[in-house]
Every structure is written in C-alpha cells, then in structure tokens.
Amino acid sequence: EVQLVESGGGLVQPGGSLRLSCAASGFTFSSYSMNWVRQAPGKGLEWVSYISSSSSTIYYADSVKGRFTISRDNAKNSLYLQMNSLRDEDTAVYYCARDRTHGGLFWGQGTLVTVSS
Amino acid sequence: AIQMTQSPSSLSASVGDRVTITCRASQGIRNDLGWYQQKPGKAPKLLIYAASSLQSGVPSRFSGSGSGTDFTLTISSLQPEDFATYYCLQDYNYPRTFGQGTKLEIK
Numbered sequence: 001e002v003q004l005v006e007s008g009g010g011l012v013q014p015g016g017s018l019r020l021s022c023a024a025s026g027f028t029f030s031s032y033s034m035n036w037v038r039q040a041p042g043k044g045l046e047w048v049s050y051i052s053s054s055s056s057t058i059y060y061a062d063s064v065k066g067r068f069t070i071s072r073d074n075a076k077n078s079l080y081l082q083m084n085s086l087r088d089e090d091t092a093v094y095y096c097a098r099d100r101t102h103g104g105l106f107w108g109q110g111t112l113v114t115v116s117s
Numbered sequence: 118a119i120q121m122t123q124s125p126s127s128l129s130a131s132v133g134d135r136v137t138i139t140c141r142a143s144q145g146i147r148n149d150l151g152w153y154q155q156k157p158g159k160a161p162k163l164l165i166y167a168a169s170s171l172q173s174g175v176p177s178r179f180s181g182s183g184s185g186t187d188f189t190l191t192i193s194s195l196q197p198e199d200f201a202t203y204y205c206l207q208d209y210n211y212p213r214t215f216g217q218g219t220k221l222e223i224k
Contacts, residue, residue: 035213044204044215044217044218045153045155045161045204045206045218046215047211059211059212062212095160100163100166102166102170103149103151103166103167103170103208104163104166104167104172104206105151105153105161105206107160107161107162107163108160109160110160
C-alpha cells in the first residue's frame with residue numbers, strides 16, 4: 001500500500017525554523033518526483049515546492065523562495081522541507097504529495113505548522 | 118504562472134442532482150489537469166487525472182472533460198458522501214496552480 005507520512009510540524013515563533021519530513025513506503029521512492037503543498041486554515045490549496053526523483057530539478061513557489069529548501073534522501077525513502085524565517089502567513093497544514101505516472105498527485109495526511117508568538 | 122479560475126465558489130444542491138464545476142486556465146494546458154475532492158480535516162483525494170481519466174476506485178458518477186483552457190467536472194447524481202470541496206490543479210508546468218475551490222453543500 002502506498003503511504004506518505006508527514007512529521008515535524010508544530011508551533012514556532014515568527015522568524016524561527018522548522019524541518020518537515022515525509023516518510024514514503026509501498027513504492028519505489030527513488031523513481032518518483034515529489035511535492036509539498038500547503039493549506040492555510042480555512043483557505044484553499046497552495047503548491048509550495050517540487051523535487052525530481054534524482055534531486056536534479058527543484059522548483060519553489062515565489063512565496064517561499066529563499067526561505068524554504070526541499071530535499072530528499074532516496075536511501076531513506078524520505079522527503080524533507082527545511083523552513084527558515086517563518087512568517088505568520090506560513091501557518092498551514094503541509095502535505096507531502098507524490099507525482100503519479102499518468103498525472104495527478106497522491107497525498108499524505110498532512111502535518112500542521114503554526115507560526116505564532 | 119498559469120491562473121486557474123474555478124467556478125462556482127460554492128454550490129447548493131440536493132441528493133440526486135447533476136452538478137457541474139468548471140475550471141478555466143489562463144493559457145492552454147493540453148489535458149494536464151486533475152480534479153480533487155477534499156472533506157474537512159482530510160487530505161485531498163484524486164478523482165480525475167489527465168482531464169478525463171477516472172482514478173481507480175472512484176465512482177463512475179464522477180466524470181471530467183475538456184482540453185486546452187476549459188475543463189469540467191460533472192457529478193451525474195449527487196450522493197450524500199459527495200458533499201465536500203472540489204479543486205482543480207494544472208499539471209502542465211511549474212509553479213503548479215490550483216483553482217480556488219468549490220464548496221458543494223446540501224440544499
């Protein structure tokens with residue numbers, strides 16, 4: 001069974017840092033590109049970042065560029081999102097999502113990040 | 118970035134109704150579009166990929182159509198479990214962009 005399990009969310013002060021992890025199982029992690037998507041409370045979905053299967057290609061949303069860093073460890077079947085200089089508006093549920101071969105995303109259950117003093 | 122304009126933003130309907138949700142892309146995206154259903158407190162679930170392909174396990178009352186800039190999600194006969202929020206997402210390029218969402222409520 002394909003599974004994506006996010007962890008690392010929590011409460012952090014503005015200006016602080018947090019590292020999210022996503023543990024993948026049930027598929028060959030190293031063969032798939034991955035994404036982070038977030039959803040602020042009561043709001044819509046916002047794509048955050050993409051990393052190709054080999055980490056050779058990376059993209060970021062303008063809203064996080066220069067502050068967030070996506071990475072992966074194919075040996076550990078894990079995806080990461082290092083979040084620095086956090087702002088109130090980064091408060092959201094963060095989802096790890098796998099690209100599907102023929103289109104669309106498969107999603108984890110999400111982890112909540114709250115940025116507040 | 119490609120803008121995805123989804124309408125309506127909310128919709129009231131009854132069990133058994135046929136409903137249609139649309140997404141318009143600001144430029145052509147071939148058929149690189151997916152539709153997702155999200156229930157409160159849950160992750161989004163893929164319903165339709167490549168504009169018109171039904172994801173395995175999704176009831177056949179869901180269908181998608183369109184290509185280029187205009188896309189439609191249709192639910193042929195609403196069931197109680199279909200009341201949720203629906204989003205489109207373009208897979209054509211990065212940054213990926215979502216529609217604003219359509220909240221489907223019980224009339």
